[in-house]
Amino acid sequence: MADLFSPLTPHKQEIAPGLTLFKAWVNGGEFIHTIENILNISPLRHMMTPMGYASKVAMTNCGPFGWASNIQGYQYLPTDPLSGAPWPDLPELFSKLAQQVAAEVGLDNFQPDACLINKYEIGVGMGKHQDRDELNFHWPIVSLSLGLSAVFQVSGNQRNGKNFNILLEDGDVLVIHGPARQFFHGIRPIKADPMQPNLHHRYNLTFRKAH
Ligand code: MD3
Ligand code: FE
Numbered sequence: 549m550a551d552l553f554s555p556l557t558p559h560k561q562e563i564a565p566g567l568t569l570f571k572a573w574v575n576g577g578e579f580i581h582t583i584e585n586i587l588n589i590s591p592l593r594h595m596m597t598p599m600g601y602a603s604k605v606a607m608t609n610c611g612p613f614g615w616a617s618n619i620q621g622y623q624y625l626p627t628d629p630l631s632g633a634p635w636p637d638l639p640e641l642f643s644k645l646a647q648q649v650a651a652e653v654g655l656d657n658f659q660p661d662a663c664l665i666n667k668y669e670i671g672v673g674m675g676k677h678q679d680r681d682e683l684n685f686h687w688p689i690v691s692l693s694l695g696l697s698a699v700f701q702v703s704g705n706q707r708n709g710k711n712f713n714i715l716l717e718d719g720d721v722l723v724i725h726g727p728a729r730q731f732f733h734g735i736r737p738i739k740a741d742p743m744q745p746n747l748h749h750r751y752n753l754t755f756r757k758a759h
Contacts, residue, residue: 558573568652569720570649595617604673608635612662668696668750690723691721691755692720696750
């Protein structure tokens with residue numbers, strides 16, 4: 549019998565046209581070692597924003613291109629500004645997941661060339677924004693959530709539109725494409741989970757095609 553303690557069955561849920569949530573799609577633990585290998589090469593850092601303050605979310609990248617922010621603005625770069633070396637390779641574990649879930653929403657041949665890794669400590673969120681630094685909005689953004697849960701807020705094509713809240717839990721994958729691709733979205737400050745006192749943060753991986 550299903551009870552509160554049974555793991556959730558993986559399932560696909562269309563929240564809105566272009567916004568598809570894949571609940572409990574992966575075993576989050578299987579990704580952590582791979583992420584740690586990346587962080588040893590390109591460590592997490594608090595990037596400066598064009599507004600002149602350090603971002604509260606810690607970030608790094610892997611893949612041919614990495615998203616970077618500084619006082620000048622945002623851009624995709626082929627090398628890590630901290631080392632001058634190329635970003636760590638995009639692991640096959642990541643690119644296969646991104647390609648498989650994109651195919652589930654009818655987008656064949658999605659080959660991400662950028663993976664942004666965001667780390668949220670408790671109390672940290674991300675303000676409302678659009679993702680528009682990529683060349684071709686035909687391609688989706690595939691997001692993987694790991695660790696602590698987050699409340700993701702999306703308000704359609706207007707920053708101040710009506711908010712829709714979506715819970716993103718460990719192992720959930722969200723695919724954003726088509727009419728949702730330029731939706732405004734943000735992350736509410738992360739809360740500790742009294743049921744999982746050993747969890748202290750959340751990771752989010754976004755797979756993108758920058759070029
Ligand atoms: C909906 N990251 O890195 S991922 C980002 O959880 C970002 O770290 C959040 O927003 C995070 O830019 C949310 C899910 C996501 C990503 C891009 C979207 C949802 C989106 C673009 C349009 C609409
Ligand atoms: Fe975003």
